[in-house]
Amino acid sequence: MLSTLLSFAVAAAASSITFTNTQRFLFDVDGNQIDAYGSKINFFNGRYYLCGNSFSTTGSGFGIKSYSSIDLDSWHYDGFLFDPYGANPCAQAGGCGRPHIVYNRKASTYVLWANAGSSGYPVATSSSPSGPFTFLTSTASIDPQFDGLQPADFAVETFGDNGYIVFSALNFRDPRAGSTWPPIYQTLHISRLIDGYTNTTRVSYPVTSNATDLIDQETESPDIFMRNGLYYVVASNTCGYCNGSIGLLYRASSTQGPWTRQIISGYSCEGQVEGVLPLTNPYTKQVTYVWHSTSVPGGPRVGFGGHIFQPLQFNRDGSVQDLDCSTNAAFHVEFTRGSGPVASGAATTAEQSTPLDAAYEAVCDSDQFDIFQTWQANKSGTIHSISLNVAKSVQTVPLLLTVFKFNSYADLISPEYKYTTLGTAAYNATSLSFVFNTTSIPITSNATVSAGDLLGLSIAGSDFAPYCHLEYETTNSTGSSASAFRLFQRGAGQNSWRGLQGKTSPVYERVGRSVKLFVTYA
Numbered sequence: 287m288l289s290t291l292l293s294f295a296v297a298a299a300a301s302s303i304t305f306t307n308t309q310r311f312l313f314d315v316d317g318n319q320i321d322a323y324g325s326k327i328n329f330f331n332g333r334y335y336l337c338g339n340s341f342s343t344t345g346s347g348f349g350i351k352s353y354s355s356i357d358l359d360s361w362h363y364d365g366f367l368f369d370p371y372g373a374n375p376c377a378q379a380g381g382c383g384r385p386h387i388v389y390n391r392k393a394s395t396y397v398l399w400a401n402a403g404s405s406g407y408p409v410a411t412s413s414s415p416s417g418p419f420t421f422l423t424s425t426a427s428i429d430p431q432f433d434g435l436q437p438a439d440f441a442v443e444t445f446g447d448n449g450y451i452v453f454s455a456l457n458f459r460d461p462r463a464g465s466t467w468p469p470i471y472q473t474l475h476i477s478r479l480i481d482g483y484t485n486t487t488r489v490s491y492p493v494t495s496n497a498t499d500l501i502d503q504e505t506e507s508p509d510i511f512m513r514n515g516l517y518y519v520v521a522s523n524t525c526g527y528c529n530g531s532i533g534l535l536y537r538a539s540s541t542q543g544p545w546t547r548q549i550i551s552g553y554s555c556e557g558q559v560e561g562v563l564p565l566t567n568p569y570t571k572q573v574t575y576v577w578h579s580t581s582v583p584g585g586p587r588v589g590f591g592g593h594i595f596q597p598l599q600f601n602r603d604g605s606v607q608d609l610d611c612s613t614n615a616a617f618h619v620e621f622t623r624g625s626g627p628v629a630s631g632a633a634t635t636a637e638q639s640t641p642l643d644a645a646y647e648a649v650c651d652s653d654q655f656d657i658f659q660t661w662q663a664n665k666s667g668t669i670h671s672i673s674l675n676v677a678k679s680v681q682t683v684p685l686l687l688t689v690f691k692f693n694s695y696a697d698l699i700s701p702e703y704k705y706t707t708l709g710t711a712a713y714n715a716t717s718l719s720f721v722f723n724t725t726s727i728p729i730t731s732n733a734t735v736s737a738g739d740l741l742g743l744s745i746a747g748s749d750f751a752p753y754c755h756l757e758y759e760t761t762n763s764t765g766s767s768a769s770a771f772r773l774f775q776r777g778a779g780q781n782s783w784r785g786l787q788g789k790t791s792p793v794y795e796r797v798g799r800s801v802k803l804f805v806t807y808a
Contacts, residue, residue: 310592315631332625341589347381356624449479495547565621639804644758
């Protein structure tokens with residue numbers, strides 16, 4: 287998302303935001319990656335709340351984290367919705383995935399639903415959308431015709447005072463399962479919720495097209511919304527943390543069907559749908575329905591998940607146009623701004639940083655390169671620390687970080703040159719995260735700098751499993767002082783002249799690239 291532009295024409299009641307297909311990582315105001323897989327965004331009591339499964343602690347689902355914002359751009363980390371280290375029903379694989387929260391207006395409580403795998407759907411309540419939530423003593427029941435099947439991905443939503451759940455039921459014993467694919471079958475169903483929204487009525491109706499084909503029988507990750515008297519269910523096909531799945535949309539005039547199905551994207555822009563976010567323009571009262579999906583690299587690094595947002599485009603008959611997955615696509619949306627001040631933190635108030643809104647990418651190459659991030663100080667003063675985003679896996683050697691001052695770029699790549707050290711830090715993998723949280727290097731000497739001084743950060747951590755950091759293309763950035771950031775590298779073990787003439791330095795520029803970081807002054 288690009289920076290939110292506030293409109294003050296109507297008492298600051300409106301905001302606008304531009305979504306793109308390239309800016310996928312989201313960060314909180316302290317610079318940490320938003321750690322919320324399978325997330326859902328709701329607007330409660332004048333704020334937007336984003337909650338999702340945390341992968342930072344164990345590398346797999348572990349608890350549910352919550353974030354809040356008034357402008358969909360500056361996100362404040364509100365903590366876990368419940369204590370994941372204490373007694374809770376989320377200890378199984380999945381860690382209470384794809385959480386959804388609805389508001390019980392009659393009881394003035396928020397109701398949290400989550401997916402705990404074979405244990406079913408635990409339900410919890412709280413007086414606040416950011417918790418803490420207290421779980422009920424038993425999980426919710428689903429239609430008894432699915433006894434023996436595993437409750438799986440789901441969504442809960444309210445329309446007026448009526449609550450609904452759309453859920454999938456996993457069948458691991460279907461004889462049609464293939465040796466290569468599909469390994470399971472699962473279908474979508476919809477049920478009413480009881481008053482209070484803490485259980486279902488145990489009566490369900492299928493969400494399927496007339497085809498009832500393999501696409502209908504491999505549906506998961508649903509969400510539900512209403513528009514112009516029609517019910518819509520978005521979904522994907524079976525996708526175990528994969529990097530792209532069919533994007534599905536079902537519509538019907540009744541929750542009992544019949545449902546008309548569309549495939550609106552072949553790969554969902556290399557993502558899997560998480561939900562639909564309705565945004566209301568305060569001027570026109572027009573509602574924009576924003577498709578929100580997870581974008582993960584595939585494989586075990588689920589914590590590297592980004593997010594894709596784009597408004598759905600409706601035709602007159604209620605059908606939806608295909609998603610636009612083009613690289614340069616941009617989507618401008620006017621919406622209602624929340625109440626209160628915009629959140630701020632260490633990253634948003636830093637005196638110097640790489641752009642907050644760049645299209646950052648995960649780079650995992652500490653096994654092949656030592657890298658040297660450099661920049662020009664944009665002000666005179668005393669530096670307190672340098673912070674960058676780093677993610678671990680199963681490393682056994684520490685990550686070594688050194689902040690330094692140097693005279694010139696020619697000196698930096700020359701043999702026998704000695705820079706001036708400002709601070710060092712060594713982090714073992716056990717002290718780092720499986721997602722891109724910020725890691726800081728305190729400045730302990732030579733901390734006073736002048737505007738224009740050349741500064742650098744050395745990053746080294748050679749291991750069989752590389753550490754990962756975030757980079758962006760400086761040539762495509764519009765952020766302030768982006769040209770001041772330049773990245774250099776040295777191949778592993780390359781410590782002598784290179785080239786046929788014997789005059790090529792082993793240290794050379796990674797042209798047009800920069801590591802994500804920010805500088806804090808005392």
